[in-house]
Amino acid sequence: MNLALFIPELALVATAVIVILLDLLTEQKRLLAQVSISGLVVAGGVTVAMWGHNFPTIFNNMLAVDNFALFFKMLFLGVAFLVILSSVDYVIKFARFQGEYYALVLLATLGMMLMAATTNLIAIYIAIELTSISLYALVGFLKDAKSTEASLKYLLLGAVASAVLLYGMALIFGFTGKTNLHDIAQSIQALSPPTLFASPALILGIVLLVAGFGFKIAAVPFQMWVPDVYEGAPTPITAYLSVASKAAGFAIILRVFFSAFGQPDWLSQNWGLIFAGLAVISMTLGNIMAIPQSNIKRLLGYSSIAQAGYLMVGLAALGVSPVGDILGQSGVLFFLASYVFTNMGAFIAVIAISGKLNSDLIDDYAGMGKRAPLLALALTLCLISLIGMPPAAGFMAKFYIFSAAVQHDLLWLVVIAVLNSVISAYYYLRVVKVMWLGQAASQEKVPSSAALRLALVLSCLGVLLLGIIPGYMMRLAELAARIFIP
Amino acid sequence: MGLVISFWILAAICILAALGVIFLRNVFRAALSLILCFLMVAGLYITLSADFLAAVQILVYVGAISVLIILAIMMTREVQRGSPSNRLQIPAFIVAILLLEVLVLTLLKTPWQIATTPPLAPTTTALATRLFGEGGFILPVEIAAVLILSAILGAIVLAREK
Numbered sequence: 189m190n191l192a193l194f195i196p197e198l199a200l201v202a203t204a205v206i207v208i209l210l211d212l213l214t215e216q217k218r219l220l221a222q223v224s225i226s227g228l229v230v231a232g233g234v235t236v237a238m239w240g241h242n243f244p245t246i247f248n249n250m251l252a253v254d255n256f257a258l259f260f261k262m263l264f265l266g267v268a269f270l271v272i273l274s275s276v277d278y279v280i281k282f283a284r285f286q287g288e289y290y291a292l293v294l295l296a297t298l299g300m301m302l303m304a305a306t307t308n309l310i311a312i313y314i315a316i317e318l319t320s321i322s323l324y325a326l327v328g329f330l331k332d333a334k335s336t337e338a339s340l341k342y343l344l345l346g347a348v349a350s351a352v353l354l355y356g357m358a359l360i361f362g363f364t365g366k367t368n369l370h371d372i373a374q375s376i377q378a379l380s381p382p383t384l385f386a387s388p389a390l391i392l393g394i395v396l397l398v399a400g401f402g403f404k405i406a407a408v409p410f411q412m413w414v415p416d417v418y419e420g421a422p423t424p425i426t427a428y429l430s431v432a433s434k435a436a437g438f439a440i441i442l443r444v445f446f447s448a449f450g451q452p453d454w455l456s457q458n459w460g461l462i463f464a465g466l467a468v469i470s471m472t473l474g475n476i477m478a479i480p481q482s483n484i485k486r487l488l489g490y491s492s493i494a495q496a497g498y499l500m501v502g503l504a505a506l507g508v509s510p511v512g513d514i515l516g517q518s519g520v521l522f523f524l525a526s527y528v529f530t531n532m533g534a535f536i537a538v539i540a541i542s543g544k545l546n547s548d549l550i551d552d553y554a555g556m557g558k559r560a561p562l563l564a565l566a567l568t569l570c571l572i573s574l575i576g577m578p579p580a581a582g583f584m585a586k587f588y589i590f591s592a593a594v595q596h597d598l599l600w601l602v603v604i605a606v607l608n609s610v611i612s613a614y615y616y617l618r619v620v621k622v623m624w625l626g627q628a629a630s631q632e633k634v635p636s637s638a639a640l641r642l643a644l645v646l647s648c649l650g651v652l653l654l655g656i657i658p659g660y661m662m663r664l665a666e667l668a669a670r671i672f673i674p
Numbered sequence: 675m676g677l678v679i680s681f682w683i684l685a686a687i688c689i690l691a692a693l694g695v696i697f698l699r700n701v702f703r704a705a706l707s708l709i710l711c712f713l714m715v716a717g718l719y720i721t722l723s724a725d726f727l728a729a730v731q732i733l734v735y736v737g738a739i740s741v742l743i744i745l746a747i748m749m750t751r752e753v754q755r756g757s758p759s760n761r762l763q764i765p766a767f768i769v770a771i772l773l774l775e776v777l778v779l780t781l782l783k784t785p786w787q788i789a790t791t792p793p794l795a796p797t798t799t800a801l802a803t804r805l806f807g808e809g810g811f812i813l814p815v816e817i818a819a820v821l822i823l824s825a826i827l828g829a830i831v832l833a834r835e836k
Contacts, residue, residue: 201820208827247813285834288827295824302817314814318821325828339832359780365787389784392776 193238193246193253196231196261197298203227204294211287221276221639224290225269228297232265240667249368250308252443252671259521259668260304260439263528267432268297273643274536275424277543282329289329293428296322300436307447309357309367312440316353316404319436320346323429327421338420345413346403353400359393360448369447377451384455391458394449398462401444404437405496408470418489423542426485427535430492435524438499442520445507446672460507463500464601471497471608478615483548484538487615491574492531494612498586499523501605505593516596517669518662519588525661526581526654530573533647537567540636540644550619555628563634564623566648571616573651576609581654588662681721688714702747709740723793726801 206227207220214220235258243253271293279286299319306312324346328339361367364375376384384390402410418426449455474494481487502520509516540563541556542548556564573580586609590602636644654661691714694707712735719728794800804810 204823248809248811250811250813285831288831292824292827292831295820295827298820299824306813308814310811311814311817314817314821318817318824321821321828322824325824325831328832331832331834362786363784365789383785387784388780389786392780 190243190246193243194251195234196238196265197301199227199231199234200294200298200301203230204291204298207290207294208287211285217280217286218276220287220290221272221279224272224294227294228265228269228272232262232269235261235265245307247311249370250311251302251305252307253305254671255668256439256443256671257301257305259664260435261301263435263525264297264300264304264432267428267435267528267532268293270532270536270643270647271424271428271432273639274427274539275422276639277637278422278424278539285329289326292322292326296326296428297432300432300439303436304439304443307369307443309361309369309372312444313350313354313357316440317350319433320350323425323433326425327417327429329422329425330420334420335422336420338417342413342417349400349403349410352396352403356393356396356400359389359396363387363389363393369444372448373451376449376455381452381454384452390455394459395462397444398459398466401437401441402466405434405441405499406493407466407496407500408473408493411470411474411493414489414493415486418492419483419485419548423485423535423539426489427532427539430488430535431528431531434492434496435528438503438520438524441503442517442672445503446517450672456507458507460504460509463507464504464598467497467500467504467601468604469497470494470500471605475608475611475615478612481615482550484542484550484553484619485548487550487619488531488534488538491612491616494608495527495531495574497608498589498605499527501593501598501601502589504601505589505596505598508598509592509596513592513596514666514669514673515588516592517672518665519585519592521665521668522654522658522662523585523589525665526573526585526651529647529650529654530570530580530582533566533644533651534570534574536640536644536647537563537570540640541567541634544634544636550622551626552629553619553623554626555623556634557624559628559630559632560634560636563636563644566644567623568620569648569651571620573655575613575616577613579652579655581651581658584655584658677721681718684714684717684721688718701750702744705740705743705747708743709736712736712740723795723797725796726798 203224203226207223210223211217211220238253239258239262240255242255245252272290275289275293279289282289296319299315299317299322302315303312303319306315324339324343327342328335357367360372364372366372366375376390379387399410403413406414418430421429445456445459449459471494474490474492474497478487478490478494481490499520502516502523506513506516506520538548541553541560545552556567569580573582576582576586578584586605590605593599593602593605688711691707691711695704695711698704698707712731716728716731716736719725719731805815806812
């Protein structure tokens with residue numbers, strides 16, 4: 189086995205330990221952020237260098253080092269980079285435990301990287317738990333009433349979701365006798381269709397897996413934790429949850445459902461229809477519940493539920509299509525990349541504005557266009573991207589996913605999705621209207637730090653580049669999705 | 675035959691104890707019932723030839739976790755009032771019954787993978803080889819170590835004084 193292929197993960201663990209120890213020794217707390225970022229850069233550099241080599245799996249077929257895993261690893265490392273940049277000013281408010289904050293962010297990133305790469309049910313479960321436990325602690329980091337309530341809710345519901353997931357995995361293991369995704373696929377394909385059809389354990393196992401993973405991606409009806417947790421958590425962590433945690437959930441869904449349950453066709457059509465149903469209720473409920481919200485973090489929380497719905501339109505299209513649909517798969521990956529940049533950008537702008545105002549209420553954003561024109565412009569761009577209007581990335585992302593769905597006779601689903609996009613425009617544009625046309629309570633400027641500005645510029649650049657020249661990212665996504673084409 | 679009979683006796687007590695956890699109003703009694711349930715699960719493991727797992731179950735759950743639960747109850751005030759019931763009792767009951775039906779049907783109708791080799795005894799060496807040996811589950815073991823680090827960090831952070 190080649191341990192060199194494990195360097196990105198090892199680098200993250202090492203950085204996390206160094207950050208904790210350094211926290212004891214130094215008074216210069218900004219150093220902690222710098223060390224964390226350099227650890228991420230090292231891990232990212234090695235990951236980029238591994239791209240495109242088609243390495244074999246390591247750890248006895250448990251960890252894939254394919255382009256799909258590398259694509260997501262780069263995504264998570266990028267998000268962690270932005271999260272740490274946008275946390276610098278936020279964390280400085282804590283008197284103690286800054287090292288633990290950065291270490292937990294790094295360990296959660298490690299968990300997500302493993303989620304995207306593991307190909308064994310046992311390793312998948314432990315990777316999910318590593319991510320979740322780090323996030324539970326981060327959500328409760330503020331220790332005020334709201335943050336503690338959010339953390340407790342997230343912990344309890346997350347534990348239930350884990351139990352459901354484990355039960356599903358146990359049923360699938362009991363039915364196939366295997367834990368490796370590839371072996372599961374082989375033993376399912378070896379069975380005759382009538383036996384498969386008469387095996388409720390497989391179906392129930394898949395349904396329970398959908399429920400367990402659905403909690404991670406915050407799909408309706410597994411979304412009840414979202415608004416309270418998003419509101420109570422420290423804002424950089426809310427951004428992290430809404431972006432990376434969701435992307436990791438989709439990464440694991442794609443890998444498990446394609447590697448293990450991609451064949452025979454009727455099986456994939458069945459789970460495709462499950463995702464179609466979840467997509468409809470997630471989009472509709474997410475968008476309708478977002479309309480009356482007055483808190484920007486709750487609004488973005490419901491919006492992220494709706495976005496998960498659009499993504500599941502892509503999953504449904506993949507499920508019902510016969511194998512080899514490279515456009516659909518790379519479309520889902522492209523949507524995830526564009527969603528990551530867009531939502532990160534929106535949250536970084538919120539961190540900058542709310543940090544100054546000490547309020548998350550949308551009404552308090554009135555007159556931001558005059559008080560902080562650049563922040564307001566960036567937030568506007570990101571909200572436009574979330575609606576799916578050109579020239580932002582969200583337009584191309586929705587275009588790819590919806591056209592894949594239309595090609596596979598899911599026109600009804602696309603009609604619902606487009607109607608939902610129209611509904612969503614209402615509440616996104618309301619924020620824009622308040623910012624640019626509302627009367628400011630004071631004329632005081634809203635300054636922001638260099639780290640926040642850098643993070644915001646990077647995210648907005650990503651949103652614009654993906655929207656104007658989507659070809660490059662699309663090619664990366666195609667290379668990453670190729671592992672699912674037999 | 676003796677194994678089969680003891681399996682069913684243990685299973686029945688286990689389910690009764692689990693029901694006790696739910697229906698006993700007094701939190702302390704519910705905790706004792708939970709410990710009985712843990713103990714019965716350890717017994718089930720023995721009847722299933724999982725000797726190492728049974729020992730771990732007794733050490734960790736019956737030994738450590740139960741002490742933790744009882745300590746937590748001792749430190750909590752107003753235990754005597756018991757756990758309040760809520761309006762969702764009946765819907766929850768219906769959902770639970772439906773779930774039970776689905777699970778039982780699934781168990782009965784599925785053609786399960788049944789091992790043809792007799793169970794190993796003792797299992798400790800084989801488990802160690804699978805976990806730490808060549809071609810085994812060393813990756814999950816290592817991730818579990820990092821997971822515990824993360825849990826310790828979380829505990830330190832959440833238990834701090836404000």
